[in-house]
Amino acid sequence: MTPRETTRLDRRGFLGAAGLAGAGLAATATGLRAAPPAAPDPLITTVQDWARTLGDGVQARPYGSPSQYEKHVVRRDVEWLTASRESSVNFTPLHELDGIITPSGLCFERHHGGIAEIEPGKHRLMINGLVDKPMVFTVEDLKRFPGRQNHAYFLECAANSGMEWRGAQLNGCQFTHGMVHNVWYTGIPLKTLLDEAGVRTNAKWLLAEGADSSGMTRSIPLEKGLKDCLVVWSMNGEALRPEQGYPVRLVVPGWEGNMWVKWLRRIEVGDQPWHQREETSKYTDLLADGRSRRFTFVMDAKSVVTNPSPQAPLKHKGPNVLSGLAWSGRGRISRVDVSLDGGRNWRSARIDGPVLPMSLTRFYVDFDWNGQEMMIQSRAIDETGYVQPTKDELRKVRGVNSIYHNNGIQTWLVHANGETENVEIG
Amino acid sequence: MTPRETTRLDRRGFLGAAGLAGAGLAATATGLRAAPPAAPDPLITTVQDWARTLGDGVQARPYGSPSQYEKHVVRRDVEWLTASRESSVNFTPLHELDGIITPSGLCFERHHGGIAEIEPGKHRLMINGLVDKPMVFTVEDLKRFPGRQNHAYFLECAANSGMEWRGAQLNGCQFTHGMVHNVWYTGIPLKTLLDEAGVRTNAKWLLAEGADSSGMTRSIPLEKGLKDCLVVWSMNGEALRPEQGYPVRLVVPGWEGNMWVKWLRRIEVGDQPWHQREETSKYTDLLADGRSRRFTFVMDAKSVVTNPSPQAPLKHKGPNVLSGLAWSGRGRISRVDVSLDGGRNWRSARIDGPVLPMSLTRFYVDFDWNGQEMMIQSRAIDETGYVQPTKDELRKVRGVNSIYHNNGIQTWLVHANGETENVEIG
Numbered sequence: 001m002t003p004r005e006t007t008r009l010d011r012r013g014f015l016g017a018a019g020l021a022g023a024g025l026a027a028t029a030t031g032l033r034a035a036p037p038a039a040p041d042p043l044i045t046t047v048q049d050w051a052r053t054l055g056d057g058v059q060a061r062p063y064g065s066p067s068q069y070e071k072h073v074v075r076r077d078v079e080w081l082t083a084s085r086e087s088s089v090n091f092t093p094l095h096e097l098d099g100i101i102t103p104s105g106l107c108f109e110r111h112h113g114g115i116a117e118i119e120p121g122k123h124r125l126m127i128n129g130l131v132d133k134p135m136v137f138t139v140e141d142l143k144r145f146p147g148r149q150n151h152a153y154f155l156e157c158a159a160n161s162g163m164e165w166r167g168a169q170l171n172g173c174q175f176t177h178g179m180v181h182n183v184w185y186t187g188i189p190l191k192t193l194l195d196e197a198g199v200r201t202n203a204k205w206l207l208a209e210g211a212d213s214s215g216m217t218r219s220i221p222l223e224k225g226l227k228d229c230l231v232v233w234s235m236n237g238e239a240l241r242p243e244q245g246y247p248v249r250l251v252v253p254g255w256e257g258n259m260w261v262k263w264l265r266r267i268e269v270g271d272q273p274w275h276q277r278e279e280t281s282k283y284t285d286l287l288a289d290g291r292s293r294r295f296t297f298v299m300d301a302k303s304v305v306t307n308p309s310p311q312a313p314l315k316h317k318g319p320n321v322l323s324g325l326a327w328s329g330r331g332r333i334s335r336v337d338v339s340l341d342g343g344r345n346w347r348s349a350r351i352d353g354p355v356l357p358m359s360l361t362r363f364y365v366d367f368d369w370n371g372q373e374m375m376i377q378s379r380a381i382d383e384t385g386y387v388q389p390t391k392d393e394l395r396k397v398r399g400v401n402s403i404y405h406n407n408g409i410q411t412w413l414v415h416a417n418g419e420t421e422n423v424e425i426g
Numbered sequence: 427m428t429p430r431e432t433t434r435l436d437r438r439g440f441l442g443a444a445g446l447a448g449a450g451l452a453a454t455a456t457g458l459r460a461a462p463p464a465a466p467d468p469l470i471t472t473v474q475d476w477a478r479t480l481g482d483g484v485q486a487r488p489y490g491s492p493s494q495y496e497k498h499v500v501r502r503d504v505e506w507l508t509a510s511r512e513s514s515v516n517f518t519p520l521h522e523l524d525g526i527i528t529p530s531g532l533c534f535e536r537h538h539g540g541i542a543e544i545e546p547g548k549h550r551l552m553i554n555g556l557v558d559k560p561m562v563f564t565v566e567d568l569k570r571f572p573g574r575q576n577h578a579y580f581l582e583c584a585a586n587s588g589m590e591w592r593g594a595q596l597n598g599c600q601f602t603h604g605m606v607h608n609v610w611y612t613g614i615p616l617k618t619l620l621d622e623a624g625v626r627t628n629a630k631w632l633l634a635e636g637a638d639s640s641g642m643t644r645s646i647p648l649e650k651g652l653k654d655c656l657v658v659w660s661m662n663g664e665a666l667r668p669e670q671g672y673p674v675r676l677v678v679p680g681w682e683g684n685m686w687v688k689w690l691r692r693i694e695v696g697d698q699p700w701h702q703r704e705e706t707s708k709y710t711d712l713l714a715d716g717r718s719r720r721f722t723f724v725m726d727a728k729s730v731v732t733n734p735s736p737q738a739p740l741k742h743k744g745p746n747v748l749s750g751l752a753w754s755g756r757g758r759i760s761r762v763d764v765s766l767d768g769g770r771n772w773r774s775a776r777i778d779g780p781v782l783p784m785s786l787t788r789f790y791v792d793f794d795w796n797g798q799e800m801m802i803q804s805r806a807i808d809e810t811g812y813v814q815p816t817k818d819e820l821r822k823v824r825g826v827n828s829i830y831h832n833n834g835i836q837t838w839l840v841h842a843n844g845e846t847e848n849v850e851i852g
Contacts, residue, residue: 049545050542050543050544050545050637050638050639050689051542051637051638051639051641052639053639054512054539054540054639055512055537055539055540055541055542055543055638055639056512056540056541056543057510057511057512057513057514057537057540057541058501058503058511058514058515058516058535058536058537058669059501059502059503059511059516059535060511060541061531061669062500062501062502062516063491063492063499063500063501063531063532064501064530064531064532064533064535064667064669065489065491065531065667066489066664066665066667066668067543067546067665067667067668067672067673068543069545069546069672069673070664070665073489073664073665074488074489075484075485075488075489075490076485076488077484077485084483085483085484085485085486086480086481086482086483087483088483088484089484090484090485090488096664097663097664098574098576098612098660098663099576099610099612099660099662099663100576100610100663101527101610101662101663102663103530103662103663103664104490104529105487105489105490105491106489106490106663106664107490109484109485109490110484111481111483111484113480113481114480114481114482114483115481115482115483115486116476116477116481117476117481117482117493117494118476118493119476119495120493120495140741140742143747144742144744144745144746144747145745145747146745146747146792147792148524148747148749148778148790148792149778149779150524150525150526150778150779150788151779184525184526184527184779186524186525211476211477212476212477212481213476213477213478213479213480213481215477234524234525236525236527236529236662237523237524237525237526237527237528237529237532238492238496238499238522238523238529238532239492239493239496239499240493241490241491241492241493242492242493243484243487243490246493246495247493247495263476315566316566316570318570319570319571319572320570321569321570321571321572321574323574352574352575352576353575353576353577353610354780362576364574366572366573366574
């Protein structure tokens with residue numbers, strides 16, 4: 001199948017490339033001989049710019065950074081969303097990324113008291129409460145425990161897509177779904193440290209506390225802490241980034257993001273939840289009748305089409321690649337369906353790359369676009385059989401008072417000119 | 427099992443943490459009440475620095491960077507190694523990393539004419555030679571082809587560990603083994619583009635050409651190009667880095683690094699190899715009798731212990747974690763053996779994380795160190811049954827004239843004080 005624009009571009013591009021050879025550049029490298037182009041070609045100059053002169057050598061950047069032509073690929077915030085940037089959030093540019101791993105420099109940020117700049121040699125992690133032996137560990141101590149593990153897990157803020165409950169339509173998947181990232185973590189099971197301290201038989205809950213100025217605290221069931229929580233010091237192969245909890249953070253696979261306490265300084269063992277501020281006045285789902293859902297820890301199956309999307313419109317008719325991400329806090333993604341007509345007809349997407357439990361999963365649909373208007377949706381199904389609901393199905397059950405746990409199906413309207421917008425359909 | 431230092435640190439650390447609570451910080455956050463410390467504790471001040479004041483808010487760094495305390499984690503070069511930095515190499519800090527993925531900013535660099543700073547909108551990829559229809563593609567064209575794929579592959583320079591042939595002993599795995607990295611790539615099979623252009627029946631070889639000022643060119647058997655080579659534009663989820671070939675590079679899984687042509691501008695199809703400079707005067711293995719091994723494409727199974735190593739000595743007796751990396755250009759790693767006594771006794775290492783074909787694989791050995799001198803070695807076995815050889819076994823066959831394809835077993839001598847050095851043993 002030949003992309004139509006490709007064919008059109010071939011001729012122009014080929015002249016350019018031939019001219020490039022004629023200019024002696026390809027000749028130098030390969031001995032290729034080609035006649036100079038019939039007419040001057042703009043490509044000749046632009047190619048010469050980077051092929052005629054020496055570029056920067058090694059060590060120009062001992063720690064590398066993206067190309068000057070990728071400056072638009074950044075985290076972005078919404079200034080009206082919060083009163084201050086020290087207690088605020090920004091968003092991962094999902095529409096600019098591919099595969100399943102989020103680059104560390106682009107993982108969305110959520111702070112409640114700004115980024116703690118911790119000197120790792122002076123940081124301590126305390127285990128106290130209902131334990132036989134309260135303990136305090138240095139970061140170096142943690143790295144000496146047996147059973148070190150590596151896992152890729154998604155972290156999603158409970159408020160991700162929260163502005164969509166009442167139909168606010170932020171124009172871009174970065175803003176509607178960008179409070180999620182997916183990272184490789186290196187660390188040890190929290191169970192290893194709890195076993196070290198000796199958890200008392202009447203223990204039922206854990207309190208995780210951060211060392212930042214907000215002293216973020218969340219209550220976590222002991223059962224989850226013993227099952228798969230990790231104490232980690234590394235993300236994507238290198239040390240945690242400051243905004244992600246350097247030097248130590250808690251990983252709570254599949255559960256809402258603010259339980260993954262950053263700058264982790266203390267785990268207290270108790271027999272009941274603490275009902276801290278960030279699990280009562282915040283991170284609680286207020287229902288239509290004024291009651292609240294208590295402790296909605298798990299992030300249910302969800303998906304979003306990242307391309308096309310409002311920040312990444314369609315530019316060409318003919319062959320195109322639709323791409324997106326799916327994830328579930330209950331395990332692996334088993335299938336992703338995509339609709340181009342607002343949910344009337346569905347096709348299964350092609351899932352590529354590793355399908356890991358509680359990790360972002362990448363899907364593609366290779367399709368031809370003839371310029372017709374489209375209503376693009378995606379629907380995730382996880383290995384428990386759970387099917388991602390529509391927003392209306394969610395609203396029927398949960399009302400529109402909450403800002404948390406909106407995993408409803410998102411709709412992108414693609415216009416005939418390729419521009420794409422965030423819309424609500426019945 | 428209790429790390430001995432941990433127990434010692436507990437008391438001191440616990441006082442510090444209690445003092446921290448007494449200082450009212452933990453109290454603010456958790457309601458925890460604790461008596462002020464009996465004596466002033468150094469931790470109080472240092473903790474207060476980051477817990478008492480607001481840190482940077484979101485968007486302080488739209489594209490994030492590592493902590494100020496991680497400035498030592500960088501690529502490093504060896505100035506005497508090459509005449510200029512535009513045609514030189516630097517090294518991945520393997521001893522500072524964990525897991526299997528190399529952060530993009532720390533992937534070693536190898537340039538032959540410096541870093542081409544290519545404007546992606548003006549870049550073209552030409553397919554010419556023995557094809558029915560020569561074609562030129564823009565980067566946007568490439569992203570519209572069906573069948574986009576994601577794979578993690580190691581890239582190793584053929585000269586990695588080359589200075590070890592004659593027993594030069596650079597003091598650190600960054601320098602002895604750091605010309606390797608492991609990255610997630612997103613792109614399309616090269617076969618897709620060759621099929622588009624229509625490869626003639628007499629075609630047998632491909633020439634890959636780069637758009638940098640060195641016009642790097644390598645001959646690649648057509649069979650390999652059709653089997654698993656990729657044309658990629660993304661690494662670790664984001665655009666390729668300039669020093670890694672932005673905007674387009676060739677991926678040649680399991681084969682020597684300089685065939686993975688960066689800044690890829692042309693694929694020529696031919697009926698025989700071109701014998702370019704970088705595959706004759708360079709990247710050819712000179713044997714003891716003066717003859718050369720022709721086209722040694724595959725990188726054989728290899729491994730290295732990254733911790734402990736000369737740049738990462740042992741600091742504590744008692745529990746420690748030995749860690750390292752193994753890889754094979756012929757497929758998956760099936761086992762890694764580790765010796766602590768210079769190869770007399772071996773134990774199988776614990777492999778953690780995904781074991782992917784032609785990808786770095788992470789291994790660990792949890793061990794207790796009583797302070798005795800150790801001769802640490804690792805030995806990789808791949809799924810074909812190939813066993814990583816000793817350096818002497820390699821020298822018997824290949825002599826010491828070559829600088830390429832040294833996959834011999836590395837030895838680290840750990841002294842009683844924990845300092846570690848690169849040594850040769852019989």
